[in-house]
Amino acid sequence: MRINSLNFKNFRNLKNISFEPHSEMNVIFGENAQGKTNIIEAIWSFTGAKSFRGAKDEELLNFDAEKSEIYCNFISEGIEKEIEIEITDKRKAFLNGKALKSPSKLAGNLNAIVFSPQDLRLLTDGPKVRRKFLDTAICQLYPNYIEILREYNRAVMQRNKIIKDVRNYPEINDILDSFEEKIAENGEKIIKYRLRYIEILKEFIPKIYGGISSEKEFLEIEYIPSFKNLSLLENLKIRRQEDMYSAKTSVGPHRDDLDFKINGISAKNYGSQGQKRSVAxxxxxxxxxxxxxxxxxxxxxxxxxxxxxLDINRQNFILNHIKGMQTFLSCCDPKSVENLKAGKSFRIDKGEIAECISI
Ligand SMILES: Nc1ncnc2c1ncn2[C@@H]1O[C@H](COP(=O)(O)OP(=O)(O)OP(=O)(O)O)[C@@H](O)[C@H]1O
Ligand SMILES: [Mg+2]
Incomplete structure (x- = not known):
């Protein structure tokens, strides 16, 4: 996967910038609040996922503009492709000039991973962030998963809405049955996708974590389901009475979690700041x-x-590890990557590219 050219118009503070990135390393540097993360966020948009900063669509639009347009020309499997996204109060995506039903339909075209300091939240925050990590990753690989998730969430919302009325209107029981079947059908699929994804992750985690920790530590990852016995449908039925009082669905993949253990000990509860960062x-x-x-x-x-x-060992580990991947790395001080052999550096100043240096 390789991006040939990018153009961002009215995306946050990026009024109108175009550039042709290097095939390997692109360093985006500059002082604080100049637009470095905005560039990373704009590139991430082409995956079809929502902002990794959790921003709403309208927040991406420049304060003084009515429309933002971002464009990316890239090569995937030897074929040149184009993505364009128009942002007003919502996003509208085009693939090779053709309008898509929704931006999420871009999934699986331009694949990317994003790592930012906020990812420490994977270890410090509640389970929601970890489920989001899994779901976002799976959506890129299996675009069908998006619809399964959507159907599932819709059914859970519907169940939550009516479950509290069951006592007053017993006839609702039949409708609940049908929502629970929908929840169970899609919920079991979601769990299967997630377990399969984690199995593949596990093939890589020991080696990568070993490398990050200079072979001193061993990392394990485990999926923690919200129920252990019986099927999801049976669990929903068992919890129906209890769920009536909270008006929430207390079982299903929207309640599942991930656990991380370093040398057998919970990283979430006992890990140091550095260890948590390494896990992320x-x-x-x-x-x-x-x-x-x-x-x-x-x-x-x-x-x-x-x-x-990151300390110098971890910095070097990353730089070695990402060789071969087209990378966009933002930083305030380009010294941290001064040993680069090849690439381009872009100095960002007030939302513009003030300087482009080829290494
Ligand atoms: N919708 C918007 N319209 C105009 N400007 C915006 C919008 N959203 C954010 N900005 C501005 O964009 C600027 C740059 O933000 P960005 O997060 O990219 O900075 P940065 O270069 O990554 O800085 P840091 O080094 O502090 O992380 C901020 O000053 C912010 O006020
Ligand atoms: Mg930033």
Missing amino acids: LCLKLSEAEVIKKNTGETPICLLDDIMSE
């Missing part, structure tokens, strides 16, 4: 390996402002 980094680099294995192509690697947070 390991997950992202493993995600790239899974994409490579499944698609036969290296994904685009987006590294937002992470070098200053």
Whole structure:
């Protein structure tokens, strides 16, 4: 996978910039608040996923503009492709000039991984972030998964809405039956996809984490389901009474979690800041390996402002590991990547490319 050219118009503070990235390393540097992360975020948009910063569509549009247009020309499996996204209060995506039903339909065209300091949340926050990591990764690889997730979430919402009324209107029981069947049907599929994904991740995690920790530590990852016995449908029925009081569905993949153990000990509960950061980094680099294995192509690697947070060994590990992947790396101080053999550096100033240096 390789991006040939990019153009961003009115995307946040990027008024109108165009550039042709290097096939391997692209360093985006500059002072704070100049637009470096905005560039990374714009490139990530071409995957079809929502902003990795959790931004709403309208926040991506420049304050003074009515429409943003971002464009990417790239090569995948030897074929040149074009993606264009128009952003107003929502996003509209075009693939090779043809309008798509929704931006999520872009999934599987331009594959990328993104790693930013916020990914530490994978270890510090609640299970929602970890489920999102899994789901976003799976959506890129298996675009059908998006619809399964959507159907599932819709059915859970519907069940939550009516379950509290069951006591007053017993006839609702029949409708609940049909929602629970829908939840179970899609929920079992989601769990299968996630377990399969984790099995593939596991092929890469020991080696990558070993490399990050200079072979001192061993990382294990485990899927924690919200139920252990019986089928999802049976569990939903058993919990119906209880769920009536909370008006929430207490079982299913929207309640599942991931656990990480370093040398047998929970990284979430006992890991140091550095260890947590290493786990997050390991997950992202493993995600790239899974994409490579499944698609036969290296994904685009987006590294937002992470070098200053890592010690020199980890910095070198990443730089070695990402060789062969087209990378966009943002940083304030380009010194952290001064040993690069080849690539381009772009100095960003007030949303513009002030300087482009070829190495
Ligand atoms: N919708 C928008 N319209 C115009 N400007 C925006 C919009 N959204 C964000 N900005 C501005 O974009 C600027 C650059 O943001 P960005 O996060 O890319 O900075 P950065 O170069 O990554 O800085 P840092 O080194 O601090 O991470 C910020 O000053 C922000 O106010
Ligand atoms: Mg930034």
